[in-house]
Each structure stands twice: as structure tokens, then as C-alpha cells.
Amino acid sequence: MAKKKVHVEVGRRQLDLSNLDKVLYPDDGIVKAEIIEYYLQLAPTILRHLRGRPLSLVRFPDGIYGEQFFQKNRPDWTPDWIDYIRLGNEKKKEYVVANEEATLVWLSNLACLEVHQMHCISKNTASPDYIVYDLDPPEDYNFQALKEIAFDLREYLERHNYHTFVKTTGGKGLHLVTPIDARYTFEEAFQAAKGLIGPYLDKNPNTTLHIKKESRKGRVLIDIYRNRPSQTIVSAYSLRGRKGATASVPVTWEYLKGVKNPSDLNLASALDLVLNEGDAWESIRAWSVPLHTDKRAIATKELPANKKHKTPEQLEEYEKKRDFGRTPEPDVVSDDGTGNRFVVQRHHASHLHYDLRLEQDGVLKSWAVPRGMPPHPGVKRLAVQTEDHPLKYLSFEGEIPKGEYGGGMMWVFASGKYEITKEKKDGFYFRLSGKTLNADYRMHLMKGKEWLLERVDNPQQDMLNKEVKPMLADTLKRVPSGDYLYEVKWDGIRTIITLNEGKLTIRSRNMNDITDQFPELNIPEEAFRINNAVFDGEIVCLDAQGKPDFKKVIKRLMTKRSVDAERFAARNPAHCYLFDCLYLDGRSLLTDPLLRRRDWLRDSMRFDTPYRMSEIVEDGRALFKAAKEHGIEGVMAKDPLGKYSPGKRSEAWKKVKVKETLDCHIIGYTKGEGEREKYFSSLQLAVLENDGLVYRGKVGTGFDDVLFKWLKDKLSNLPKVDKPVKEEAHDEKVSVWVDPQLKCEVEFSMITNNGTFRDPVFKKMVD
Ligand code: MN
Numbered sequence: 001m002a003k004k005k006v007h008v009e010v011g012r013r014q015l016d017l018s019n020l021d022k023v024l025y026p027d028d029g030i031v032k033a034e035i036i037e038y039y040l041q042l043a044p045t046i047l048r049h050l051r052g053r054p055l056s057l058v059r060f061p062d063g064i065y066g067e068q069f070f071q072k073n074r075p076d077w078t079p080d081w082i083d084y085i086r087l088g089n090e091k092k093k094e095y096v097v098a099n100e101e102a103t104l105v106w107l108s109n110l111a112c113l114e115v116h117q118m119h120c121i122s123k124n125t126a127s128p129d130y131i132v133y134d135l136d137p138p139e140d141y142n143f144q145a146l147k148e149i150a151f152d153l154r155e156y157l158e159r160h161n162y163h164t165f166v167k168t169t170g171g172k173g174l175h176l177v178t179p180i181d182a183r184y185t186f187e188e189a190f191q192a193a194k195g196l197i198g199p200y201l202d203k204n205p206n207t208t209l210h211i212k213k214e215s216r217k218g219r220v221l222i223d224i225y226r227n228r229p230s231q232t233i234v235s236a237y238s239l240r241g242r243k244g245a246t247a248s249v250p251v252t253w254e255y256l257k258g259v260k261n262p263s264d265l266n267l268a269s270a271l272d273l274v275l276n277e278g279d280a281w282e283s284i285r286a287w288s289v290p291l292h293t294d295k296r297a298i299a300t301k302e303l304p305a306n307k308k309h310k311t312p313e314q315l316e317e318y319e320k321k322r323d324f325g326r327t328p329e330p331d332v333v334s335d336d337g338t339g340n341r342f343v344v345q346r347h348h349a350s351h352l353h354y355d356l357r358l359e360q361d362g363v364l365k366s367w368a369v370p371r372g373m374p375p376h377p378g379v380k381r382l383a384v385q386t387e388d389h390p391l392k393y394l395s396f397e398g399e400i401p402k403g404e405y406g407g408g409m410m411w412v413f414a415s416g417k418y419e420i421t422k423e424k425k426d427g428f429y430f431r432l433s434g435k436t437l438n439a440d441y442r443m444h445l446m447k448g449k450e451w452l453l454e455r456v457d458n459p460q461q462d463m464l465n466k467e468v469k470p471m472l473a474d475t476l477k478r479v480p481s482g483d484y485l486y487e488v489k490w491d492g493i494r495t496i497i498t499l500n501e502g503k504l505t506i507r508s509r510n511m512n513d514i515t516d517q518f519p520e521l522n523i524p525e526e527a528f529r530i531n532n533a534v535f536d537g538e539i540v541c542l543d544a545q546g547k548p549d550f551k552k553v554i555k556r557l558m559t560k561r562s563v564d565a566e567r568f569a570a571r572n573p574a575h576c577y578l579f580d581c582l583y584l585d586g587r588s589l590l591t592d593p594l595l596r597r598r599d600w601l602r603d604s605m606r607f608d609t610p611y612r613m614s615e616i617v618e619d620g621r622a623l624f625k626a627a628k629e630h631g632i633e634g635v636m637a638k639d640p641l642g643k644y645s646p647g648k649r650s651e652a653w654k655k656v657k658v659k660e661t662l663d664c665h666i667i668g669y670t671k672g673e674g675e676r677e678k679y680f681s682s683l684q685l686a687v688l689e690n691d692g693l694v695y696r697g698k699v700g701t702g703f704d705d706v707l708f709k710w711l712k713d714k715l716s717n718l719p720k721v722d723k724p725v726k727e728e729a730h731d732e733k734v735s736v737w738v739d740p741q742l743k744c745e746v747e748f749s750m751i752t753n754n755g756t757f758r759d760p761v762f763k764k765m766v767d
Helices: 032-041 043-050 101-109 143-159 186-203 253-258 270-277 295-300 312-321 391-395 550-558 562-571 594-604 620-629 705-716
Strands: 005-010 013-018 023-025 054-059 069-071 084-087 093-097 112-117 130-136 165-168 174-179 220-223 341-348 352-360 363-369 380-389 398-400 408-424 427-434 438-447 450-455 472-476 485-489 493-500 503-508 533-541 574-584 611-613 634-638 649-657 660-671 680-689 692-699 735-737 743-748 761-766
Touching: 005 101, 013 101, 032 043, 032 101, 032 270, 043 101, 043 112, 093 101, 101 112, 130 143, 130 186, 143 174, 143 186, 143 220, 143 253, 186 220, 341 391, 341 427, 341 594, 352 380, 352 391, 352 408, 363 391, 363 450, 391 408, 408 594, 485 620, 485 649, 493 550, 493 574, 533 550, 550 562, 550 705, 550 761, 574 594, 594 611, 620 634, 660 692, 680 705, 680 743
Parallel strands: 472 649, 574 611
Antiparallel strands: 005 013, 054 069, 054 093, 054 112, 084 093, 130 174, 130 220, 165 174, 341 352, 341 408, 352 363, 363 380, 380 450, 398 408, 408 427, 427 438, 438 450, 485 634, 493 503, 493 533, 533 574, 634 649, 660 680, 660 735, 660 743, 680 692, 743 761
């Protein structure tokens, strides 16, 4: 039977794919096309971990219950463009190296469900760049008990100065991986691991080094023999040829606590995990350390006398405690003597720019990049080489006095380690591995001191081109005290503003593009100093007293024609209060502390425009009192060190409203009389509780003419129904009941004994 073929283009490669509808996982009905899709969607993240590594392939051409092939040699028919490396005895084996997306697609097409990797990269196959501790439990071992061993072993390894990462294996086990500097032999690394695990076994009787199953006696094997040369482990995010299409998925230690069954991490869930939580191993290379047995390296590592030696956890703690907004203390880059550190500084001198600095031979090679780090492939940035800087700039942060050279504020924007991945006649390729920036770039010399800087790998999340949902807040009844920053809760339209290469887009919280409704806010150059950013804010229209007037701004949202928008903008100009910055000039800021994000937000805004910084105050009670007196909606309390979680309700933000509000379903309306004859008199409301809709009364105030008309149109188009609540309603005789599709927010003073609102006021429509 002829194979069904499909011709595709992936990047700059042409491929023929065959039998896309072939079922490879019969229990789950998963076909080959889904395998290709999985690897392609996760490619940016997978390639970060795979690039340069010699791979072994496990192919399942007839599905997971058919014959499987473990292949070290690349197949004869491998296309020329796929990279490989000769290794082994007399260099006879040719190992595939996956450096681009198309290679992953090609592998998937071969029904290579599993990818296994060596512990080194092609450039330096003599030295592993991590040690793996493969926790291999007996059949039917309790996963919670295995997790306990993993946490215990982690603590033990970290006491020896290793930073420990963890992933599921796609089976019952766990891989603990500690990155090391790639400058030791496999034997040295293996001996270091063995020297550590020996004493550990005495401490933990549930573990063993016995490979033979019968000698393990119900104990968990800590398989360190995998660290031998030419041994492999399954790669991060590789699928397994097992029922359920399980995968070997990196997780944070925090996340691992909640994992009940490792098979929950699989083809169906891995992508969502990466998109929602990020890649748990993203910064792994930045954490490499010398072997604990390397006395020489430890000696060179000694910190100046006034600083104590700190473990990675202590360093993290230290960073968390630092008040980023106030003290000009540097980010932490540990010196491990390998001479491959980097820093990107944001430098607001006479012109805002970024300084990229790479450690080399005891100095920092430096480039000024005026428009910031390129966000994705296809964007080229001018980089002007400046004089070499001393190493102390790796962590320099603070204000350079005005009048001095480079006077202005300098921040550490990103730092970590780098490697040159390829040398070229007229430049080089390099990879930055940091806690906040992990990307591959190309630096290309044009003339004199002028270089072009280009990003060459695809980011897994292109925040400039994807829809980012705003973070939500918990509701509290009282203003919390403690370590919070307090802000006015602006009563307007929550908005995410994207600046993409200077083009501005305004989106509402449900991601509608509302840029055209607010022409006075579409002024990217006038309002901002930067080209690429994602901001969170609230668009408000102010009344005569300077208070946000929700009705005015909602009216603006309902204008359809651009002529009207211009007219309204002149009569009733909008302001936008910005309070957060999620992305800036080449990197995501989601995990930066709020204070830090606010610093950069403020520094990105120009003065005297309709954009304003939503200011913070320290006395929350006083702000709440003022909000009450002036009819402001409420107060926000935010954790100064909290991260930003798009689309999620987070502990880090709390809102406290002056009046109580509830989101209600509109279940009907009462017919209008007098001036309201054309519209309606009031809306009938219900809230959704456990056993269905519960009646909450009517609301007849809070509307204006525009809203009356808009709502009447909406209501008339809804299907008529029987009364959707069982409680007796007010004015049933003159009520029309509609399908309860619409929701609105209603403000009230209390809920009365019969379950209805007292003093209800319509606030706004909600999704
Ligand atoms: Mn500079």
C-alpha cells in the first residue's frame, strides 16, 4: 500500500510527512499528527535543552505495542541538513543533534516518540554539564514516598552547594539534575556523585545503589551509573512510549508537592504547564557550579571577607528580601571562576539604552544597544561596541551622578552565564542563560564599532504577539495591614496595552481590541521611551471633580465609528493609569518583584501625557478613608515582592471596595413607564448559587440614556423564558423574563432578610 505523504515547510526546511493518521497510542487514540504537533508546539522550550546534545532515538513505527528500535546511529536516509556528531569507538557512531524545529518534526515523523540525550554538548563531549540522580522505585512504590526521598536528597545535595532541578521520567521515577561547569571529565563527575551518595545511603535506609532488582529489597535505586560516558537519560519534555502518552516533564519543587500521579504530566498537559507556569528548567544553565570535590575552584570562589558564603537558596532569599525599589544593591551573580558571566544593564543616561556585557579575559566586552534586546527572530538591533568595562559592572546598580560620564540610573536588567555557541569570520553566536533571560543571539560586525544584534531562537511565549490576560485580585472586606503597597482602585476599563516595535494596541480584559475607541491614547512615541512592552492599567474618564466616572468611559467603549471616537475624545478625554509592566525590551518581567516592575514602568513613561502612573501609598487605612469620602471605588493592596500571574486570581493582590458589589445575572426586566417607556423601568436580578439562580430583587438606577438603549437592544434579542427563579419576584405582572445570559455588577448597602438588595445601583456589565 502506498504511503500517504504530505509535503510541509518547517522554517527553511522542506519535509515529507507520512501516515499522519497512524495510531501510535492505541489506548488513547493518539495519532502521529498529534505527536508532531506536540513537539512542534513545545519546540522553543525543548530546543533550549536539546541544542548541541548527541541524541539516541527510540522509535515505535507500529505504535507503542509494536516493535521498538533504540537507535544511536542516525538512519541512512537522514537528510543532509540534520546535524550529527561522530562519537564512540573510532568515532563510528553518528548521533543526531536537534538544533532546529524541523529536526523535531522529522524525528516525530519517524515515530521517534522518545528522545534520550547524552550529558554533554557536541562542542565539548569530554565533559558532562550536569550530574543526574535517577530515582528508580520498585514496582508499585508509593509516589508520595518517592517524593519524600527526592526532597530529602535535594536538601542533601544543596548542602554540598549544588542547585537541584527535578523532572518526572514519564514512568514511576524522578530525575534530580544538578548542573555543573562543563570542565571535568565524566569520571571526575561520576566519582563526585558516588562520593556524595555513599554516605547518603547510610542516612536514608529506603535507598540503595544496587542495580540488580533482587538486591534492592524494596528500596529505591539512586542510579548514578547513568553519569558514565555515552550513557543517556530521557530528555526534558520527551514523550514516553507508554500508555497515556506520558512525558518526562520538568517541574518546580513547589509544583512537585502537588503532583499526585506522575502520569498526569503527559502529552495533553505538558504544553499548558509550560504556557501557564513557564519552563521550570529555563534557568538551569545559570546555576552550574564546580564539583564540590574541586578544591581549586572552591578556593578561587571565596567571596570578599565582608560577605558570607551563601547557598543558592540563601541567595534567592536574599534577593527576595532586597527592597528593589530603594537600595541600589546589585543582582547576585556568583563567580565560579569559569569567566563566562554576562550582564545586561538598563541605563537611563542622556538617552535610555541597554548595555550588554560579556566577561572575557578578566574584563567585560561591552556594547550599547539603544533599542533594547531583540524580542524574537527577525528583529535586528544596532549594538555599538564601547570600551571594555571592569568586572565590578557585572553587578553594578545605582545612580551615576549627573554630569559624570553616563550619568543617570543603571539597573541590572538580566545577568547569568553565557557561552559562545559558534564563531564566525565576522561575528559570533552566543547563548545567554540567566534567571530572567534565556535566549540565543547572533552578533554580526558591520563596520568599525557597529554590530547587529539579532535573536535567533524562538521564544516559547511571544508576549508581544499573544493575548495576555490581566491578573485578578482577591476580595477582602477590610484593608489588610502588613507589608503591602496601597493604590487607588480605579473605576474604569481594565486594559492591557502592548507596544510592539513601537505600535500600540489597547485591549480590554476580554481581549477585544479597543485601540480605535481611544485615539487620544494611541500616542506611542509621545508617551513612552521604549519600543517593546506590555503594560497593565485602567482607562478612566474623570468627572468635573476629578473623580473617575465609570459611565463616561463606558460610553466611550460603546462608540463604534472613529468619527464619534474623535469627538468624544475631545469632549471627554480619557486617562490611563498604568500600574504594572509585564514585558520590557526583550524579556518577560512576570517573575520580577512588583517594585522592580514599577521602577521600570515609571522609567518607561514620559511626562505630561494622558498616561499616568498609579501612585502607591503606605497607609492603606488612610487611603481607604479618603476613597470613602471622595466616592472612589476602593483600594488595592499589593505584595511589593509579588510576581505577576496573567489571567489568574492571585494572593499577591487584594481589593477592598468601599461599597459591596456582586456580579448578577439579568433574568428579566420590568416594562418602562413615563420617560422610560421606550426602554425598561428596572432589571430583575439573580445570583448563581449552588442549587441554581436565587432572586435578589430589581435595580432601577445607575443607567443613562446610552446604556438604556444599549441594554434594551440586548434584552430584546434574548429568548423569552418562564420565570427562572422560584422565589416570588417584585412586580411579576409587568416583568418580561429572558434567558439569563447577561451579567452585570450591582452595588448595594446590604442584603435584606428576604434576600433582596437594599439600595442597589447598577455599576457595569461584566463578562
Ligand atoms: Mn551605558
